[in-house]
Amino acid sequence: MPSLALTIAARIIRQLVRDRRTSALIVIVPVVVMTLIGLSFPEEQVLDYIAPALLATLALFFSFLLTGISFLRERSQGTMERLMASSVSRLDVVVGYLFGFFVFALAQTVIILLFTIYVLDVHYSGDLWQIFVFQVVVIAGAVNLGIFISTFARNEFQMVQFIPLILFPQVFLCGVIWPVEQMPEYLQWVARFLPLKYAVDGLRGIMLLGQSLADVSFELVVLVGFTVGTSILAAITLRRGVGG
Amino acid sequence: MANMRSGQTAVDVSQVSFNYGSVKALDRISLEVPSGISFGLLGPNGAGKTTLIRMLVGLLKPKQGSARVLGERPSRKSAHRTGYMPQLHSLYAELTIRQNVDFFAKICRLSDGTERERRVEEVIRLVGLWPRRNDAVVKLSGGMRQRVSLACAIVHSPPLLVLDEPTVGLDPELRATFWEHFAVLNRQGVSIVISSHTMDDAAHCDRLAFIRDGRVIAEGTPEELKRDTGQGTLEDAFLFFVRSREVDRA
Numbered sequence: 001m002p003s004l005a006l007t008i009a010a011r012i013i014r015q016l017v018r019d020r021r022t023s024a025l026i027v028i029v030p031v032v033v034m035t036l037i038g039l040s041f042p043e044e045q046v047l048d049y050i051a052p053a054l055l056a057t058l059a060l061f062f063s064f065l066l067t068g069i070s071f072l073r074e075r076s077q078g079t080m081e082r083l084m085a086s087s088v089s090r091l092d093v094v095v096g097y098l099f100g101f102f103v104f105a106l107a108q109t110v111i112i113l114l115f116t117i118y119v120l121d122v123h124y125s126g127d128l129w130q131i132f133v134f135q136v137v138v139i140a141g142a143v144n145l146g147i148f149i150s151t152f153a154r155n156e157f158q159m160v161q162f163i164p165l166i167l168f169p170q171v172f173l174c175g176v177i178w179p180v181e182q183m184p185e186y187l188q189w190v191a192r193f194l195p196l197k198y199a200v201d202g203l204r205g206i207m208l209l210g211q212s213l214a215d216v217s218f219e220l221v222v223l224v225g226f227t228v229g230t231s232i233l234a235a236i237t238l239r240r241g242v243g244g
Numbered sequence: 245m246a247n248m249r250s251g252q253t254a255v256d257v258s259q260v261s262f263n264y265g266s267v268k269a270l271d272r273i274s275l276e277v278p279s280g281i282s283f284g285l286l287g288p289n290g291a292g293k294t295t296l297i298r299m300l301v302g303l304l305k306p307k308q309g310s311a312r313v314l315g316e317r318p319s320r321k322s323a324h325r326t327g328y329m330p331q332l333h334s335l336y337a338e339l340t341i342r343q344n345v346d347f348f349a350k351i352c353r354l355s356d357g358t359e360r361e362r363r364v365e366e367v368i369r370l371v372g373l374w375p376r377r378n379d380a381v382v383k384l385s386g387g388m389r390q391r392v393s394l395a396c397a398i399v400h401s402p403p404l405l406v407l408d409e410p411t412v413g414l415d416p417e418l419r420a421t422f423w424e425h426f427a428v429l430n431r432q433g434v435s436i437v438i439s440s441h442t443m444d445d446a447a448h449c450d451r452l453a454f455i456r457d458g459r460v461i462a463e464g465t466p467e468e469l470k471r472d473t474g475q476g477t478l479e480d481a482f483l484f485f486v487r488s489r490e491v492d493r494a
Contacts, residue, residue, distance in 0.1 A: 015336050077337070082328065083351065086320075087351070087352065088351055
């Protein structure tokens with residue numbers, strides 16, 4: 001990682017760690033949400049089936065939310081303007097923010113994953129490390145999506161409006177609630193363009209069918225492509241609303 | 245601080261225009277800032293000062309005309325030669341004073357650890373906040389945040405400082421302290437472009453450009469501007485130029 005990107009990542013980590021309330025919420029909120037989900041699905045088999053989709057959805061949701069709001073704050077308090085007026089390249093900024101926020105998104109994902117398996121006692125077939133690696137790819141895309149989308153919001157209120165716009169269609173169309181195959185043909189087409197579909201398919205493959213990362217390589221490649229694509233879009237739109 | 249030879253031009257703006265959609269912010273504006281002086285951009289809110297400032301630090305590009313800073317077009321490559329203090333405090337509230345200044349020192353490529361540490365301490369002392377260096381910015385008053393913001397802008401010893409309304413909200417004592425800092429920097433050869441809408445700031449500048457509706461309506465030293473208009477104060481001199489322009493238009 002370039003040294004300036006590393007400097008930015010280290011600053012983000014330091015900043016969030018110093019904000020004790022935010023740090024505490026990053027840990028507590030996933031635990032509370034997963035506890036409620038566990039209590040809502042007393043039947044073991046139902047929870048086993050829905051767990052992979054929930055893991056993917058929550059990873060996307062928390063990572064997108066954390067990054068989107070934090071990045072927007074950078075813009076509204078003027079620190080992004082200062083960065084953009086310095087010698088730092090857009091790539092340094094995007095990579096720096098990606099790694100900085102990634103650490104916290106990863107922490108939340110690990111909490112959710114371990115809580116799901118060891119506290120809610122969800123059964124899974126594949127390797128735990130392969131589930132983890134797949135989730136890492138999912139959150140990398142979600143972090144970049146948060147950075148990209150935040151460039152279109154001028155304040156926190158607008159950013160919050162983007163959450164249902166970005167997440168709800170994915171939850172309804174990507175096989176979280178009902179199988180994609182049972183939806184009308186045109187909605188199945190829409191689903192093919194949504195990253196959560198590939199996240200859900202891949203995690204179900206590993207957790208329910210015992211597949212390996214190689215077996216879900218198509219889903220993995222699509223998600224890596226999504227991560228690269230959103231990185232490029234985030235870098236291109238980085239200056240939106242800064243200086244103007 | 246990096247010295248520049250006297251007689252050089254720090255900033256050269258020629259026939260620059262800029263608009264936000266249909267709103268014209270700068271209208272064929274031209275000005276030259278000699279190196280080593282404090283140059284004030286004076287005008288009411290909405291006159292185009294911040295747009296011009298943002299152009300000088302490379303955040304905006306002229307739609308027409310050219311802007312050159314230290315002989316180059318403002319860009320990422322030349323950014324390390326300019327220190328920028330935006331209108332907002334633009335600091336990381338959760339971090340301490342020292343962590344903020346150190347972060348911007350690193351961003352401005354002060355890579356040598358010992359030298360950076362020395363410089364960070366020097367500028368925090370310069371703005372009088374060394375005893376509070378380990379306090380989070382969120383705990384500081386507005387005036388203290390302005391001082392931290394200034395420290396962040398000068399930590400890499402740039403030959404040019406571009407300051408957007410740095411004295412807004414400061415009490416008279418702190419404002420005087422800021423101007424003492426600026427005078428010290430000028431003596432070290434640093435050029436300063438400073439925007440303001442208060443005539444108290446104007447009196448401290450070596451040269452001034454009165455800006456209104458995106459145009460320079462007058463330029464000169466504070467004494468010249470008062471003398472040429474026959475007015476006793478810069479405020480009256482500014483109003484004189486505004487009224488003269490309105491009469492010309494009519």
